[in-house]
Amino acid sequence: MSQDTGYDVVKKYHHAWTSGDIDAAMGHVSDDITCRAPGVDLNGKDVYREFIGGFAPMLTGIGDIAEFSDGAHVALFYYPQTAATSTTPAAEFFTVREGxxxxxxxxxxxxxxGPPEQG
Structure with a gap:
């Protein structure tokens, strides 16, 4: 059986977490993952799981914009839709090593x- 490409790994991860299956998503993540996100650097699978798991329940949908892959690097651009917004874009750039x-x-x-402003 052939090993998944970096693109395959990222797409399986992305589909899992955006569907609320954090356990399946974490199956595609290295134990020593590093993530740079707005206002925070995350190190390690447990911290990353907590971060993703805290946001996933807020999703009401996902709007895809674009994807790019050059092998070990994959970029996804999409709209994570929540009660607060459906038009705010997000971008992720992944590096895949050893599957x-x-x-x-x-x-x-x-x-x-964040919560809508009260006017």
């Missing part, structure tokens, strides 16, 4: 996902 996501750079506007 697992080893690094992630996540870019999104944190303020757009």
């Amino acid at each position: 697992k996501i080893a690094e992630s750079v996540l870019i999104f506007d944190r303020l757009s996902y």
Whole structure:
């Protein structure tokens, strides 16, 4: 059986976490993953699981924008839809090593996902 490409690994991970299956998503993540996200650097699978697991329940949908892969590197651009926003884009740049996501750079506007302002 052939090993999944970096693109395959990332797509399986992305589909799992955006469907709320954090356990399946973490099966595609390296134990020593590093992630740079707005306002925080995450190190290790447990910390990363907590971060993703805290956001996933807020999702009401996902709108895909674009994807790019050059083998070990995969970029996803999409709209994580929540009660607060459906049009705020997010971008992730992944590095896959030995069949697992080893690094992630996540870019999104944190303020757009907060509670709506009271006027």
